Amino acid sequence: MTYATQADMTERFGAVELAQITDRTNGTVIDATVLARALSDADAEVDSYLAKRYSLPLASTPVVLVRMAADIARYRLYDDGVPDTVRQRYEDAVSLLKRMASGDVAVAGSSPAVATTGGSNAVKVKAPDRVFSADMLAGY
Template sequence: MAYVTFADMIRRFGTTELEQRAPGAELGVIDVERVQGAIGEAVAEIDGYVGTRYPLPLTPVPALLGRLAGDIARYRLYDDASSEEVRKRYEDAVRLLRGIADGQVSLGERPGTPTTPHLAQVVQQPGNALFKRRPGGGLR
């Protein structure tokens, strides 16, 4: 499942940037497969973190993950030549994903996911007391 689409990438980052980062065979054409590949890598990275805390696939998809997927896919398109801004947004996305995986950041209440930790249940059975009262008072 994609958290971000090709159209989302164009809307967020513009056709000019995508033409530069994923140039097609002709001038002014975007290599859609390359962008889709970067989106796939972003989804896999997000699922690696989020899947430790939430059952996948997520339905509905939290909007936060769409933003993070866009930033991660954009970073992947830059290969080794990312700008400071692109790198920082990627690092911020990973930091937030780690917070989600560690339980410090919530994606909200998700169906099938416990929202409170499970506590051990204490069962008391008559006749199995560790301490008994003495006839004159006190415990023995």
């Protein structure tokens, strides 16, 4: 599922900034291939958190996920010298994704994934080794 698009990025951050961070030669034209790769990486990062709690792909994309994916992609496009505001927005997005994964914050309009019995979500319990046995207690 694609959370943010080139149009979302342009609307949020402007064509000039996107050209500067995607066009590795002149910094004058948005390189759609570079931007698409960053958006794809952002989608994968968002999914890696959401998959812990939600069935993917989501039925619809909440606006908050568009914003977070855009912030993640923008951060990834700055190879070196990430501005503090860009870094902070990335860290805020990851923090919110962690809270969504833990269930502290819900993704609007999405249903949590259903745990299946016997699968990887099964709870396994190991009891401690016996200290006493019936044979030991028979003499008392």
